[in-house]
Amino acid sequence: MRALFIGGTGLISSACAAEAARxxxxxxxxxxxxxxxxxxxxxxxxxxxxxxxxxxxxxxDALRDEVFDVVVDWIAYMPSHIEDDLALFAGRxxxxxxxxxxxxxxxxxxxxxxREDTPAANPFWEYSRNKIACEERLMRAFRENGFxxxxxxxxxxxxxGKLPASLSSRGGYTHIARWRRGAPVIVxxxxxxxxxxxxxxxxxxxxxxxxxxxxxIGETVHITSDEVLNWNQIHEIQAQALGVAPxxxxxxxxxxxxxxxxxxxxxxxxxxWCAVFDNSKIRRLVPDYAxxxxxxxxxxxALAWFDEDPARQVVDADAERWWDEVIAAxxxxxxxxx
Numbered sequence: 001m002r003a004l005f006i007g008g009t010g011l012i013s014s015a016c017a018a019e020a021a022r023x024x025x026x027x028x029x030x031x032x033x034x035x036x037x038x039x040x041x042x043x044x045x046x047x048x049x050x051x052x053x054x055x056x057x058x059x060x061d062a063l064r065d066e067v068f069d070v071v072v073d074w075i076a077y078m079p080s081h082i083e084d085d086l087a088l089f090a091g092r093x094x095x096x097x098x099x100x101x102x103x104x105x106x107x108x109x110x111x112x113x114x115r116e117d118t119p120a121a122n123p124f125w126e127y128s129r130n131k132i133a134c135e136e137r138l139m140r141a142f143r144e145n146g147f148x149x150x151x152x153x154x155x156x157x158x159x160x161g162k163l164p165a166s167l168s169s170r171g172g173y174t175h176i177a178r179w180r181r182g183a184p185v186i187v188x189x190x191x192x193x194x195x196x197x198x199x200x201x202x203x204x205x206x207x208x209x210x211x212x213x214x215x216x217i218g219e220t221v222h223i224t225s226d227e228v229l230n231w232n233q234i235h236e237i238q239a240q241a242l243g244v245a246p247x248x249x250x251x252x253x254x255x256x257x258x259x260x261x262x263x264x265x266x267x268x269x270x271x272x273w274c275a276v277f278d279n280s281k282i283r284r285l286v287p288d289y290a291x292x293x294x295x296x297x298x299x300x301x302a303l304a305w306f307d308e309d310p311a312r313q314v315v316d317a318d319a320e321r322w323w324d325e326v327i328a329a330x331x332x333x334x335x336x337x338x
């Protein structure tokens with residue numbers, strides 16, 4: 001099987017590239033080259049340099065007349081990106097895989113368990129609305145022109161260099177540094193909403209099983225773990241792995257978003273709600289799929305990655321400043337010292 005990954009060096013896509021190479025797939029990556037947050041491609045994988053999002057002609061020149069069994073676009077976020085993909089790959093691939101997002105599912109939810117037929121509607125987050133528009137354009141191309149699309153919706157996937165937190169930061173280490181020096185870490189709401197976390201290599205095993213699968217054409221599928229934790233547990237497991245006492249600062253989601261409107265999307269558009277997934281569809285399509293890494297184990301692995309190289313332990317000063325300001329404002333409003 002010949003496969004092309006557009007992107008392929010991110011947290012999820014690099015794990016999928018490694019799994020594809022392990023399975024003997026002849027893989028090519030098309031991207032701008034390794035950036036600050038990129039992961040190296042596996043040995044033996046071809047890598048072509050072109051910026052498909054900003055220079056479509058250069059991407060077309062790099063592709064020449066190559067034909068692939070599978071094309072996966074990891075970096076399409078806007079409907080205009082999909083139009084570029086349709087122009088480039090119509091008639092030259094047997095399967096086109098679009099990486100969407102589980103954040104497209106209806107918010108507020110009417111049920112805490114998501115299935116692929118749960119309506120897609122997210123009024124809180126432009127990122128999710130754009131992914132929905134991309135999905136709709138691709139499904140129209142499938143219905144009207146037979147474009148062989150498969151839509152995959154990852155949920156919250158983590159791995160080396162990325163540990164989950166209520167509020168994220170550049171580099172992913174900042175809340176770990178706070179744990180280690182005894183500073184409080186913010187948890188949105190009361191921390192009791194249910195959440196699903198998936199180790200990137202677990203996702204990769206399910207994902208690569210879809211590649212080249214005729215039954216996946218025209219289908220939408222999410223791939224997640226079956227382990228469900230609440231946000232208090234997620235943070236407490238991290239503190240336990242670090243050997244520190246957790247200092248959780250639970251702050252109402254409305255209070256957080258009033259002070260930082262850019263948090264509305266990631267919180268009200270995603271993390272504030274329960275998110276549990278029915279994985280029967282991926283197991284029907286890929287019968288041997290199973291998420292094998294529980295969060296306690298994945299947490300230890302991710303922390304070990306940071307500890308292997310002190311250069312990875314970068315603290316986002318802007319995030320720290322915002323977090324401390326929000327905590328101070330919250331405690332002041334509550335009439336108690338920080």
